[in-house]
Amino acid sequence: MYTIQKKVELNPTVTLMEVQAPLVAKKAEPGQFIILRVDEDGERVPLTIADYDREKGTVTIIFQIVGASTTKLNHLKEGEAIHDFVGPLGVPTHTEGIKKVAIVGGGVGCAIAYPVAKKFHELGAVVHSIVGFRTKELVILEDEFQKVSDKYLLMTDDGSYGEKGLVTNALKALLDAGEKYDEVVAIGPMIMMKFVSQLTKEYNVKTMVSMNPVMIDGTGMCGGCRLTVGGKTKFACVDGPEFDGHQVDFDEAMARAGFYRGFERHAHDEACNLFKKEVN
Amino acid sequence: MPNMSMKKNEMPVQAPELRNKNFQEVALGYTTEQAIDEAQRCLNCKTKPCVSGCPVQIQIPAFIQQTVDGNFEAAFQIIAQTSSLPAVCGRVCPQESQCEKYCVRGIKGESVGIGRLERFVADWHNAQLDAKVEKPASNGHKVAIVGSGPAGLTCAGDLAKKGYEVTIFEALHLAGGVLVYGIPEFRLPKAIVQKEVNALKQLGVTINTNTVVGKSISVDELMEAGYEAIFIGSGAGLPRFMGVPGENLNGVYSANEFLTRINLMKSYQKDSNTPIMSIRKVAVVGGGNVAMDAARCAKRLGAEEVSIVYRRSENELPARKEEVEHAKEEGILFKLLSAPLEVLGDEKRFVKGLKCVAMELGDPDASGRRKPVEKVGSEFILDVDCVIAAIGTSPNPLIKSTTSGLETQKWGGIIVNEETGQTSKEGVFAGGDAVTGAATVILAMGAGKTAANGIDKYLMAKKQV
Ligand SMILES: Cc1cc2nc3c(=O)[nH]c(=O)nc-3n(C[C@H](O)[C@H](O)[C@H](O)COP(=O)(O)OP(=O)(O)OC[C@H]3O[C@@H](n4cnc5c(N)ncnc54)[C@H](O)[C@@H]3O)c2cc1C
Ligand SMILES: Cc1cc2nc3c(=O)[nH]c(=O)nc-3n(C[C@H](O)[C@H](O)[C@H](O)COP(=O)(O)OP(=O)(O)OC[C@H]3O[C@@H](n4cnc5c(N)ncnc54)[C@H](O)[C@@H]3O)c2cc1C
Ligand code: SF4
Ligand code: FES
Numbered sequence: 255m256y257t258i259q260k261k262v263e264l265n266p267t268v269t270l271m272e273v274q275a276p277l278v279a280k281k282a283e284p285g286q287f288i289i290l291r292v293d294e295d296g297e298r299v300p301l302t303i304a305d306y307d308r309e310k311g312t313v314t315i316i317f318q319i320v321g322a323s324t325t326k327l328n329h330l331k332e333g334e335a336i337h338d339f340v341g342p343l344g345v346p347t348h349t350e351g352i353k354k355v356a357i358v359g360g361g362v363g364c365a366i367a368y369p370v371a372k373k374f375h376e377l378g379a380v381v382h383s384i385v386g387f388r389t390k391e392l393v394i395l396e397d398e399f400q401k402v403s404d405k406y407l408l409m410t411d412d413g414s415y416g417e418k419g420l421v422t423n424a425l426k427a428l429l430d431a432g433e434k435y436d437e438v439v440a441i442g443p444m445i446m447m448k449f450v451s452q453l454t455k456e457y458n459v460k461t462m463v464s465m466n467p468v469m470i471d472g473t474g475m476c477g478g479c480r481l482t483v484g485g486k487t488k489f490a491c492v493d494g495p496e497f498d499g500h501q502v503d504f505d506e507a508m509a510r511a512g513f514y515r516g517f518e519r520h521a522h523d524e525a526c527n528l529f530k531k532e533v534n
Numbered sequence: 535m536p537n538m539s540m541k542k543n544e545m546p547v548q549a550p551e552l553r554n555k556n557f558q559e560v561a562l563g564y565t566t567e568q569a570i571d572e573a574q575r576c577l578n579c580k581t582k583p584c585v586s587g588c589p590v591q592i593q594i595p596a597f598i599q600q601t602v603d604g605n606f607e608a609a610f611q612i613i614a615q616t617s618s619l620p621a622v623c624g625r626v627c628p629q630e631s632q633c634e635k636y637c638v639r640g641i642k643g644e645s646v647g648i649g650r651l652e653r654f655v656a657d658w659h660n661a662q663l664d665a666k667v668e669k670p671a672s673n674g675h676k677v678a679i680v681g682s683g684p685a686g687l688t689c690a691g692d693l694a695k696k697g698y699e700v701t702i703f704e705a706l707h708l709a710g711g712v713l714v715y716g717i718p719e720f721r722l723p724k725a726i727v728q729k730e731v732n733a734l735k736q737l738g739v740t741i742n743t744n745t746v747v748g749k750s751i752s753v754d755e756l757m758e759a760g761y762e763a764i765f766i767g768s769g770a771g772l773p774r775f776m777g778v779p780g781e782n783l784n785g786v787y788s789a790n791e792f793l794t795r796i797n798l799m800k801s802y803q804k805d806s807n808t809p810i811m812s813i814r815k816v817a818v819v820g821g822g823n824v825a826m827d828a829a830r831c832a833k834r835l836g837a838e839e840v841s842i843v844y845r846r847s848e849n850e851l852p853a854r855k856e857e858v859e860h861a862k863e864e865g866i867l868f869k870l871l872s873a874p875l876e877v878l879g880d881e882k883r884f885v886k887g888l889k890c891v892a893m894e895l896g897d898p899d900a901s902g903r904r905k906p907v908e909k910v911g912s913e914f915i916l917d918v919d920c921v922i923a924a925i926g927t928s929p930n931p932l933i934k935s936t937t938s939g940l941e942t943q944k945w946g947g948i949i950v951n952e953e954t955g956q957t958s959k960e961g962v963f964a965g966g967d968a969v970t971g972a973a974t975v976i977l978a979m980g981a982g983k984t985a986a987n988g989i990d991k992y993l994m995a996k997k998q999v
Contacts, residue, residue, distance in 0.1 A: 277750050291707055297799065297808045298707075338707040340744035470799070470808075473705050473746055474930050475715075475771040476791035480782060487775065487782065492932070506782055509883035513784040 256290070256339040259312055261332050264394040267319050268362055269328050270304070276311030278303075278341045284369040285347030285464070285496055288313065289472045291338040292326045299323045300469045300491075302366040303342060313341075316365030316394070343472045344495050348462070349373060352436045354380040356428065357403075358421050358450050360442020361387060366464055367441040368395050368402075375402035382433070383407070384424045386442070390415035422449050429457045437462060440499060444508045451499030461499035465490045467510055481507045537574035540643030545650055550863040554833045557719045557802055560860060561625070564647075566604075569654040573601040575639060576646045583636040584648060590616045590980045594633055594648055601651055610659040613652060618688040619979055621660055621726045624653025626717060627976050628854045660729060669738040673697035675993050678761035680747045680933065683711020684975045685767030685966025687730060688982030689989075694737040696990055701761070702734075703745040708798065711769055712967075713975070715798040716790070718827050720834070721857075724797075748936035753962060762996070763961050763989045766948060767982060768933055770967035774926045776819060780877030781923075785813075785885030789820070789828045789924035796831050813920040815839045817888045819874050820924030821846070826857040828922045829866045840866050841916065845873040845893050845906045871895070871906065875913065877921050888916045929968050937962070947971055955985030956992070963988055 260272035278288060287302045305314035319328050330336065347370050355374050359367035364385050375381050383403040387393050388411045400406050407424045408416030417424065425438070438461040440450040447463040454461040467479045467490050474492040481490055484501035488494065546562040547553070553560050564572065576598040584594045593612050600609035613620045629635075629649035637645030675698050679686045682704040690700045708714050710727040735741065747753060747768070756764055773788035775781050795801045799808035816832040818825050821844035832840045842861070844851060847870050851858055862868070871893045878887040892912035895904035929946040941949045941958035948957055948964040955963040965981025967973055 277745065281750060295800065338744050340705070340707070340746060341750065343746065343749055470791060470794055471706060473749075473771070474932065475773070476794050477773045477775065477788040478791045480775075482782060506883070510782065510784060 256336040258330055258332050258334055258336065259310075261330075264316065265392050267392070268316060268365070268394055269319065270314060270316045270365075271327075271330075272307075272312045272314050273336060273339060274311060275313045275339050275341075278313050278339065279306045279308050279311045282306040282313060282342045283346035284373040286342035286344045287472075287495065288315065288339055288341030289343065289469065290315075290327070290336050290340075292323060292330065293337050296326070296337060297323045298338075298470055298472070299327070300343075300466065300472060302369075302464075302495075304365050304369055305372075313339075316362070318362040340472070343491060345493070347373060347439070347496060349377055349379075352379055354382075354433075354435050356382045356384065356425060356433070356435045356438045358425060358438060358440040358442070358446075359383065359385040359399075360421060360440075360446040361392065362394070363442030363446070363464070364395055364399070367439065368398055370439055370441070371399060372402045380404050382428065382435070384409065384421045384428075386410070386421035386424075386446070387415075388412065420449075421446065422453050425450065426453055429453075429459070435459050438499075439464075439496075444504060444511060447499060447502075448504035448508075451502070451504070455500050462496045463499040463502060464495050465497055465502065465507060466495060467507060468514060481510070536577055537571055539575060542575075542644045542647040542650070543568045543572040545647075547860075550860075550865070553720065554830070554864040555836075557834055559723050560720050563657055564650055564654045566658075569601060569651060570604065572647050573598045573651055576602075577638055579638050583638060584633040584646075587633045587636040589632065589974075589976045590983065592616050592633075592652070597655065598646070598648070598651060601655060606655055606658040607662070609655045613655060616983075617976075617979065618691050618983070619684055619730060619975065620652055620656035622684070622713060622722060622730070623976050623979070624649055624651075624656050625722050625726075626974075627652075628974065630855050632976070660726070667733060667736040669736065670695060670697045672699055672738075675699065675763075676701070676761045677989060677993075678703060678756045678764045679767060680753070680764065681705075681711060681767040681769055681966075681968070682709035682731075682741065682743075683767055683769050683966060683978060684713060685769075685968070685978040685982040685985075686711070686765065687734060688979045689765045689767060689963075689965065689986045690739045690982075691734055691737060692983055692986035693989060694734065694739045696986075698990075698993075699738070701740040701742060703747050703751070703756075704741065704743045705746040706798070707743050709741050709743060711767075715794045716824070716827070718793065718797055718831055720830070721827065746932070748932040753933065753937040753940070753959075757961060762993055763963065765955070765982070765985050765989065766933060766957070766962065766964040766968055767966045767978070768930060768968045769978075770927045770929045770970075770972045772928050772930045772946075773923070774928065776874055776923050776925060778874050778876050780879055780885075783877055783879040783883050783885050785920045786877055787920070787922045789818075789824045789922055790927065792828050792922050793824075793831065796835070802831075802835060813837045815841075815916075815918040816920040816922065817841050817843050817869075817874075817916050817918045818922045818924055819843045820926070821851040821853060822924065822926075823853045823857055825922075825924035826853045826861045826866075828924050830861055830864055832920070832922070833864055833866060837920070839918075841869045841918075842866060843869045843872050843874060843888070843890060843916070845871065846903065847871055847895060850903050869916070872914075873906065873908070874921075878915070885919050885921055886917075888918050888921050890914055890916060927972050929971065933968075945971065951988075953984070954988030954991070955981060956988055961992070963992075
């Protein structure tokens with residue numbers, strides 16, 4: 255049983271859960287993900303492994319409440335169990351030979367970026383973290399990031415906290431100031447990753463991005479997660495989810511991410527009604 | 535006195551215009567009278583040509599004679615000697631190219647309806663009160679099975695009956711393999727698969743779903759964990775795409791994705807959490823069972839027009855004849871001798887058409903079938919908003935790439951000794967689509983049986999030394 259050991263609300267729309275899943279915890283590495291189903295008829299939801307504790311046998315997930323399934327997941331309480339939980343899936347973050355790295359996180363993408371930053375820090379690399387949020391109340395993992403970063407820059411769109419501006423502005427400033435990175439890792443909204451990749455291409459700095467297309471099985475069986483990288487079709491679940499940002503066809507990936515937007519609303523509305531009923 | 539009618543008793547079916555709007559089973563099964571009448575058409579030939587056409591040599595005339603006499607349980611037991619999944623195979627086996635192809639009655643008229651009788655007998659057995667299966671006494675040996683398709687389920691069942699402690703590791707959240715995620719409900723009700731899975735549990739088989747071997751745990755680690763032998767029945771689940779421009783547009787699916795959304799995730803039900811797009815006009819590329827299933831599912835989801843796009847002619851369609859006929863009755867169109875060139879998209883990157891070219895058949899190729907060649911200048915555009923690629927699958931490279939010393943063919947099929955299922959790695963056996971590439975349920979089941987025997991012999995011999 256995949257019992258929820260701990261549940262913390264990081265901000266009004268982002269929740270952290272520590273889940274009992276010893277087999278996954280044993281093998282998990284930063285950059286990998288799990289797929290869960292909340293209940294018997296649940297959708298298969300991919301979420302990144304935000305942290306793991308091999309001794310306790312737990313895996314931490316951090317998710318944004320965006321639709322029906324994440325709403326249902328957020329209804330579960332400590333001590334309750336998630337129906338299915340499979341992983342670790344995907345290829346771990348490549349860390350070899352990297353001595354200095356810039357980690358760029360956007361919004362809930364910071365949850366995915368944090369374990370990557372932590373891993374680089376543990377391996378002794380110099381870590382510069384640049385994180386961006388829309389506004390102050392959405393900021394997550396501030397302390398955690400600071401602990402593992404040699405430099406930590408926080409940006410908000412509206413200037414309500416940290417610096418006002420986009421993560422690309424901050425990254426550009428660092429690059430212009432002569433910072434030399436072996437690699438930039440960008441994780442966040444597709445559009446952010448696209449612009450980070452465009453920027454670093456000019457500076458010729460290798461950039462990895464973490465792609466999160468719609469997935470079903472997560473084992474290479476359906477091809478629904480496919481994207482074009484360097485002109486070739488790749489399956490994000492088995493070949494990724496991290497890819498060379500300079501090679502990814504972002505426009506195609508963004509179109510594919512919007513595929514179900516029109517077809518999903520129905521399920522979301524129903525969950526909201528459910529929610530209202532429970533509140534009454 | 536045998537029944538000398540030239541024709542098979544017809545299978546009662548749901549009317550086409552009704553069934554193409556629901557997901558309930560199409561073929562309804564023989565009544566007892568129909569079954570006995572059909573069984574009486576069998577001549578009980580001494581030479582049993584039908585048996586030689588059966589990949590697992592079911593004693594066909596013997597079970598049919600018991601059916602004539604109304605001894606349905608005895609008939610079932612005869613089938614069960616060599617087949618573990620009669621209710622499944624009676625429904626999905628390509629009998630017309632196996633047992634029924636060789637049936638003597640087929641020379642002058644229609645062959646005996648062997649598959650329909652197999653299904654009748656199996657359903658009759660399943661409808662009786664569940665005889666509680668006793669868990670056999672353990673012999674203390676642990677065996678791991680990777681994958682819960684027909685190959686894995688069969689291997690697990692046979693080993694459990696011999697007293698082995700068997701654990702199945704399945705990547706998905708549900709056991710059954712293609713039987714649950716691929717073949718649709720209207721051809722193979724999922725309750726039948728569930729029954730087989732439950733029977734295994736009663737035999738003491740443990741089923742660990744949500745475990746991707748090669749990721750969650752590797753084959754080598756399974757051995758370290760004390761499993762003395764391992765059977766790999768991981769199927770051929772990696773979808774092939776067409777390699778034409780526009781393939782990643784919204785509205786292009788692999789058949790695996792389309793069918794998985796519908797069958798495994800139940801997106802045909804209104805309250806399902808997993809979405810499927812609302813489709814208007816669909817092109818399914820390919821001509822096998824998988825293509826027929828995808829097309830018939832699309833129709834049931836409410837598509838106005840569904841076309842099969844296949845590059846050879848009707849004679850070469852690899853799908854079962856019955857499925858092609860059912861598809862036609864349900865209003866599926868066949869654009870034969872046509873090959874896709876490009877998927878066309880609109881400004882939002884949704885599919886708006888499929889550009890095809892007409893083909894003609896030239897000289898026979900390596901497969902012995904006449905090779906399709908493009909007719910110059912014959913391009914045409916199909917008005918569709920959904921394209922489903924059903925052009926084949928191959929084994930997933932995950933297990934090969936994470937298991938030391940496991941040899942495979944270039945295309946990924948695991949190499950085994952056909953008599954025992956033994957692979958190049960000691961203690962590791964394999965069978966089913968993972969070995970042969972996409973094939974059939976009965977062959978996978980047969981391979982599971984062969985490997986169960988191979989594993990038993992291997993472990994017993996090891997015990998001696
Ligand atoms: C490898 C990977 C790692 C991810 N890691 C995280 C994470 O750590 N934290 C987090 O908050 N989110 C993460 N996501 C995104 C998360 O899976 C989706 O937000 C979630 O599935 C939405 O489900 P829903 O039913 O609540 O929303 P829905 O209403 O179903 O969908 C909202 C949007 O989420 C996306 N989405 C829907 N279904 C899927 C699916 N099966 N797979 C991928 N995206 C989908 C679509 O773009 C959709 O428009 C990850 C996705 C992938 C592929
Ligand atoms: C749509 C469709 C229709 C078909 N129709 C027919 C038909 O009418 N008649 C017929 O005879 N045949 C038909 N077939 C073919 C038949 O279903 C297959 O040949 C048969 O299921 C193969 O059985 P298997 O046990 O080898 O593999 P599968 O049934 O493919 O099962 C393999 C299982 O292994 C699991 N797995 C894979 N990798 C791993 C891993 N690393 N760790 C753990 N688990 C893993 C998979 O999730 C799956 O559950 C059809 C196939 C499809 C797709
Ligand atoms: S070949 Fe046909 S008639 Fe002869 S035994 Fe087999 S099923 Fe009966
Ligand atoms: S999610 Fe199905 S192949 Fe990647």
